[in-house]
Amino acid sequence: MDNFLALLEGFSVAMQPMYLLYALGGVLVGTAVGVLPGIGPAMTVALLMPITYSLDPTAAIIVFAGIYYGGMYGGSTTSILLNTPGESASIVTALEGNKMAKAGRGAAALATAAIGSFIAGTVATVLLSFVAPFVAEFAVQIGPTEYVALMIVAFLTVGALLGASVLRGLASLALGLFIALIGVDALTAQQRYTFGNPFLADGIDVVLVAVALFAVGEALYVASRLRHGPVKVIPVAGRWTSWMRKEDWKRSWKPWLRGTFIGFPVGTIPAGGADVATFLSYASERKLAKGERKKQFGKGAIEGVAGPESANNAAAAGVLVPLLTLGIPTTATAAMMLVAFQRYNIQPGPLLFEVEGALVWALIASLYVGNLMLLVLNLPLVGIWVKILQIPRPYLYSGILVFAAMGAFSVNFTPVDVFVLLVVGVLGFFMRRYGYPIAPMVVGLILGPIFEDQLRRSLAISQGDPVALVSTPIAATIYVILIVIFVLSFWLKKRQQAMESEVVEEAPLAVADRKEG
Template sequence: MDTFLLLLDGLAVATQPMNLVFALIGVLLGTAVGVMPGIGPALTVALLLPISLSFGATGSLIMFAGIYYGGMYGGAISSILLNTPGETASIMTAVEGNKMARSGRGGKALGAAAIGSFFGGTVGTIGIALVSPFMVSVALSFGPAEYFALMVLSFVTVSAAFGGSVARGLTALFIGLAIGLVGIDKLTGQPRLSFGVPELRDNISIAIVAVGLFAIGETLYIASKKIDVDETVEAIKGSVWLSFQDLKRCIFPYLRGAGLGFLFGPLPTGGAEIPTFLSYSTERKAAKGQSKAEFEGNKGAIEGVAGPEAANNASAAGTLIPLLTLGLPTSATAAMMLAGFQQYGLQPGPLLFTSNPTLVWGLVASLFIANFMLLILNLPFVGIWVRLLMIPRPWLYAGILTFATLGIVGAQGSAFALILLLFFGVIGFVMRRFGYPLAPVLVGAILGPLAEEQLRRGLMINRGDWTFLVTSPIALTIYAIAAAAVIGPILWRMMARDKSKTVFAMDGD
């Protein structure tokens, strides 16, 4: 019952006019970037990080969460109409969704996706409210050894789950960890990797790293491709409203998808790719009669849209549980939100629930509101979003670069920040080109300093004795999971040398 009261308090925070405005801005931006291929929610939060400093902690975090949820809705639109997923979470939606659009049922696909997103998001958000207090009570007993183990788990799973190669993922992680070293050491005041440059002594802002890797690197990558892909936008055919018959077909996919998404979201497996893939294959296997024929033919089955869309929104919600209760980001967007918390001097974790309950529960309550806003934005107004797909690429990317540099210059106040931005942009480009995932760099740069703090605090308590790391049973369990997460994908690739592995080989952003 306690949870319910806290949630009501949160609702009072979330319905303050300014916070409603921030939620609306967030869902609008999120849907817009979700629609446009190549720009994801992680990049958008990164772009807004420096600019949002004047919005206040609650307002900007509500906005960031709205972007995250909105991105999951918007991704479905480009998947269905363009067959180009706006982000990795929508890859599975494109399979059946685009077939439906080409056979004249695009409206229904969009409707099933929007309702599925709403369902998955709502179930997931209820899950946050129910599970978080329990997680907090567990996490309060954690010491340096457990926290360090959790961070190691986060490191290895993010690196192993993103991208096609464990070695490249871990390389990306170590590059990120090295970036996190730059600046003054918190415990001793020793400047590291600064080489006498004053701007480097003050740490490299995570916004510069993220915007450089994602915005600049992505623009360079798009520009570097010689061949222009010929894309055709399907017009929306048919009503977006579902008939009773359609809804009946969607109910079980919604339930299963939301369940899978919520289950996988909190695990550090790298966002929504795995649950959406599992949801799609479950629906395909479960299909009978007419829907089986639609899965196998060219018509496209509505279940194949409904399940993954419920799954990706539920996983977005699930991702917020470890972020809020443990301070562990399990996706690139969650990593950027963690940077958002840090920008205001807040450290997500069990203590945040007691020290700042209005912020936490206001954020959770605002997720319900954001979901309602998104349902309205995506059912009757879906036509407006489709226009965004028509923006010519030169203007779009020139605009992104202008905006990216504006935010960095504005927040850092020096042109030196732009030199760093260009540097990280080139690194991001080279990594993209050679098939390195980018998310582990971010997670390493953000969590690295925190992991170091826990490690050295533990060493200090135990007078330099390393064995404290492996004497706690909880920590040992976490290490076992981490080891399984690295070895698992390798075994998976060795055993399943079929088409299904390519789904996991796609790059996450």
């Protein structure tokens, strides 16, 4: 009941006209940038962080919450309307929406994605409101040993599961941990890896590295293999009010709910984030479909858009549970949100609900508000998003570079930071080129110092005996769960690859069949 009152108080903050405006700005920017190909929500948060320093903490957190949800909505518009194969990680889900759009049903695909995202986002935010305080109460009781265990889980799942190659993911993680070491050791005040350079003694700013990896690395990589010529966007016909037919509603509502209840729990456990959730939802929809509808999978089945899009948004809310209650990010976007909190001296973790209760509840309330705004904005404004999609690519990537340079310069107002941006950006280019995922590096960079601190504390308690790290009951349980997550994930990955190749192979054949018949 207390939590309910706290939530109401959160609403009284979030509904203030000024904060409503900030939320609106956040969701608009989030959607606009999410629509742009190559720019995910993590990059958006990173790019905007240096320039929100003048906002008060509540306003900034509300803006970031809006960007977080808005980015998810925008991404689905891109995958449905852009006439190019999307990223392989989301290929199965992009496929159905893209196929629907090509068959002239793009409007229905957009509508079912937006409404599904709204329902999933709202239900998942309700779940978040009830689950998070409960987890926080449990988390208050755990000590450094359990923290070490939880962070190892986060490291390994993010490092090994997010990319295609386990070793490359772990290498990326280790690079992040290494860069985080540069600077002064917090416990003994000794310089580490600074090579006598006073600039390195201050450490390398997390925001700088994140902007460099996400923005500069991406721009350089796209530039190296840019798709030239006009951007082909599939046109959307008709007024948005007539997009969903009666049958579409009938076929969509169950996948929406199933997607929600698959996505939220998957989001809360560190098991590869939204990708796993969308795949699980897609697989179950495909399994549950019968007869004629089953044959549509791979050719534009509305269930294959409704379910995964809902799962995606529900997972995004689920990710906030470990982030807010334990201070552990399980995706790159969540990692950037953690940095945003830290900038305002807010430390997510067990004490967050006690120390910064008002702020957390304002954040959660603004998630409800933002979600509603997104539903209202998205459908009528789709014309604007399509315009954004069509920005000529040379201008788009030049703009990204200018924004990144501005963000880097505003960290400390010295050109040296922009130079670091360039160097790390080139590193990000080669990482993309050779298939190293970026997210583990950012997570390692952010969690590294916290991890080292907790590790040294727990070893200090046990007087250097490493066995103590696994011998408490909770820690041991966490490690067992880790093994289970790994076994499950590898099995899932195998299935996902099998299904992807199956679906992708089936699709062109199906088109050929139709032409003959």
